[in-house]
Amino acid sequence: MSHFRIDLRQRAEEILALYPRPRSAMLPLLHLAQEQDGYVSDEGIAEVAELTSTTPADVRGTALFYDMFHLEPVGRYVVGVCTNIACLLAGGDELLEHASASLGCPVGATSSDGLFTLEETECLADCDYAPCVQVNHRYVRTTTPDAFDNVVAQLRAGKLDHEVPHHGTLNRVRRAGGLRAPRAEVAAERAAAGAAREARVAKETK
Amino acid sequence: MATLTAPRIVLSRAEYDDSYTLSRYLATGGYVALRKALTMFPEAVASEVDQASLLGRGGAGFPAGRKWSMLRKAPISYLVVNGDESEPATFKDHLLLERDPHQLVEGVIIAAYALQVSAVYIFVRGEFALGLERVQQAVNDAYEHGSLGQNIFGSKFSIDVVVHPGAGAYICGEETALIEALEGKRGFPRIKPPFFPAVAGLYGEPTVVNNVETMSNLPWIINHGGAAFAALGGGRSTGTRLFALAGRVNNPGVFEIEMVKNTFRDLIYDPQLGGGVIDDKKIKAIIPGGVSAPWFGPELLDLPLGQDEVAEKGSMLGSGSIVVMDETTCVVRAAWRITKFFARESCGQCTPCREGSGWIERAMYRLEHGGGRMEDIDLLLDLCDNIAPGLTWPPQQTTICVLGPSIPSSVHSAIQMFRDDFVEHVTNGGCSHD
Numbered sequence: 001m002s003h004f005r006i007d008l009r010q011r012a013e014e015i016l017a018l019y020p021r022p023r024s025a026m027l028p029l030l031h032l033a034q035e036q037d038g039y040v041s042d043e044g045i046a047e048v049a050e051l052t053s054t055t056p057a058d059v060r061g062t063a064l065f066y067d068m069f070h071l072e073p074v075g076r077y078v079v080g081v082c083t084n085i086a087c088l089l090a091g092g093d094e095l096l097e098h099a100s101a102s103l104g105c106p107v108g109a110t111s112s113d114g115l116f117t118l119e120e121t122e123c124l125a126d127c128d129y130a131p132c133v134q135v136n137h138r139y140v141r142t143t144t145p146d147a148f149d150n151v152v153a154q155l156r157a158g159k160l161d162h163e164v165p166h167h168g169t170l171n172r173v174r175r176a177g178g179l180r181a182p183r184a185e186v187a188a189e190r191a192a193a194g195a196a197r198e199a200r201v202a203k204e205t206k
Numbered sequence: 207m208a209t210l211t212a213p214r215i216v217l218s219r220a221e222y223d224d225s226y227t228l229s230r231y232l233a234t235g236g237y238v239a240l241r242k243a244l245t246m247f248p249e250a251v252a253s254e255v256d257q258a259s260l261l262g263r264g265g266a267g268f269p270a271g272r273k274w275s276m277l278r279k280a281p282i283s284y285l286v287v288n289g290d291e292s293e294p295a296t297f298k299d300h301l302l303l304e305r306d307p308h309q310l311v312e313g314v315i316i317a318a319y320a321l322q323v324s325a326v327y328i329f330v331r332g333e334f335a336l337g338l339e340r341v342q343q344a345v346n347d348a349y350e351h352g353s354l355g356q357n358i359f360g361s362k363f364s365i366d367v368v369v370h371p372g373a374g375a376y377i378c379g380e381e382t383a384l385i386e387a388l389e390g391k392r393g394f395p396r397i398k399p400p401f402f403p404a405v406a407g408l409y410g411e412p413t414v415v416n417n418v419e420t421m422s423n424l425p426w427i428i429n430h431g432g433a434a435f436a437a438l439g440g441g442r443s444t445g446t447r448l449f450a451l452a453g454r455v456n457n458p459g460v461f462e463i464e465m466v467k468n469t470f471r472d473l474i475y476d477p478q479l480g481g482g483v484i485d486d487k488k489i490k491a492i493i494p495g496g497v498s499a500p501w502f503g504p505e506l507l508d509l510p511l512g513q514d515e516v517a518e519k520g521s522m523l524g525s526g527s528i529v530v531m532d533e534t535t536c537v538v539r540a541a542w543r544i545t546k547f548f549a550r551e552s553c554g555q556c557t558p559c560r561e562g563s564g565w566i567e568r569a570m571y572r573l574e575h576g577g578g579r580m581e582d583i584d585l586l587l588d589l590c591d592n593i594a595p596g597l598t599w600p601p602q603q604t605t606i607c608v609l610g611p612s613i614p615s616s617v618h619s620a621i622q623m624f625r626d627d628f629v630e631h632v633t634n635g636g637c638s639h640d
Binding site: 018019020021023024025026027030031061065067068069083085086122123125126127128130134136139170171172173181182183189190194197200 | 336342391543553
């Protein structure tokens with residue numbers, strides 16, 4: 001019995017087919033697990049282990065290395081405020097402090113209504129809009145406390161659902177179709193091209 | 207005044223709202239270079255890139271053509287594109303991924319043809335959700351358009367491109383860590399030798415890892431020739447380059463300007479570029495190439511933006527990120543925050559990096575927040591010296607990868623340039639900036 005919904009299980013199998021080794025699908029499949037449950041659940045881990053021919057312990061150990069995977073439930077919206085160098089110089093610490101007061105939760109925690117989880121992040125590579133804020137890894141470009149509160153109000157009202165999908169959904173563009181270049185054909189073509197090239201080089205050096 | 211006569215090579219579509227779509231790309235000369243490349247011998251394509259003497263735009267600045275020539279001949283080989291831009295205050299690849307994904311995809315297919323690799327993986331930083339969507343859409347469109355997949359444009363050449371999401375780890379910007387992540391493991395850098403990607407990379411096969419901006423230059427180079435690219439810039443630093451300007455400037459942003467022909471001062475003060483320092487304050491220090499780079503004082507503002515020019519003065523152009531700190535900036539706080547970043551992002555494999563970063567961070571924390579001791583200043587220098595003996599630049603390495611020796615840069619620079627500020631923090635019992 002699959003833990004993944006039927007559509008996600010199908011996407012998981014499509015992803016697996018893109019790599020010569022199943023383990024390579026580890027990160028994309030963990031993102032899928034997070035998309036389904038909003039975080040990486042034990043059931044999600046077990047499914048990823050089965051799909052990648054690894055063990056749950058191995059999957060958990062790998063997932064823990066990466067900041068984006070949450071192994072405990074988080075809010076529907078994970079709000080990240082950057083305080084790294086460019087944002088520090090633009091008041092990132094002050095904005096993070098404001099965000100904490102405004103959402104009513106300390107950094108690293110989830111608001112009591114379960115809607116928001118607040119995180120202090122490292123550089124999010126959007127330094128011309130410092131201090132930088134992401135919600136579920138979408139840039140919201142709210143550099144002032146007022147603009148921040150405005151975005152929070154809109155999120156609460158569900159008005160930004162199109163721009164900011166619920167936590168876990170990373171890439172909404174599904175790959176259209178699998179691999180198209182048949183492996184054996186590619187190998188044969190490269191071998192032939194390599195031989196032709198060597199013949200050219202030999203002719204030139206003659 | 208800045209020299210702004212060079213053509214825009216990678217940001218030529220920046221002004222279009224729909225710059226990321228296939229229709230805009232085709233309407234502005236897209237996929238013409240790929241058609242041209244496919245009529246050339248692969249080695250001729252590589253030779254154009256070699257002639258352009260395009261330096262890698264990721265951070266190390268290794269010539270792309272030479273990197274390509276080192277790829278070991280084998281039945282299977284790979285091209286991996288590094289879109290894991292995470293060096294603090296670097297935000298140029300972010301722009302290219304979101305705003306011109308087709309240019310990247312075309313560059314990637316050209317490179318795949320020149321290198322004759324078996325498959326391509328584009329690794330996109332996980333936090334770039336929109337970038338991931340845009341690049342995946344561009345790949346989908348390219349298949350549909352016939353510029354990707356089987357028998358591209360009716361030629362014998364076939365290739366697949368897979369877009370692979372990262373998941374939040376600075377270290378995966380290091381090429382061997384990125385390969386580990388692509389193999390589904392923790393991003394632990396591999397030791398070189400023996401694990402030079404060109405010899406033993408992805409799945410142990412020969413692999414070229416190139417940066418997003420490097421790849422994005424290829425369509426222009428094929429259309430106009432390597433010589434035209436090499437005619438721009440100066441010395442070893444040819445072409446234009448994206449500079450990400452951040453910090454205390456009026457107009458932060460990504461600017462494509464000719465290398466060497468412009469100086470740090472031009473970039474920061476030209477009204478068409480940085481537009482000067484906020485409130486006309488004086489510059490205290492700049493970080494010239496990402497937070498791994500040693501800092502420069504204002505006396506070096508007239509240095510040309512060239513790889514060798516910056517290296518000669520003991521730092522690096524690195525990732526093309528320039529951070530401006532002005533007289534209102536607390537350099538102790540800035541250096542502490544940068545160290546906190548490295549302590550958080552150290553993968554933990556090597557002792558000097560894992561332990562050293564945390565130790566430096568704790569000492570910097572107490573200086574900034576109160577509780578610092580006068581002897582901490584020399585203790586910090588000693589800790590830095592333990593990670594990168596001699597505190598030279600380029601640094602001596604005691605660790606598997608270059609994250610370790612990057613840790614001391616900011617702390618060492620700050621103490622060297624502004625020791626009085628550290629002393630003041632001790633006597634004040636912490637930071638007196640508001």
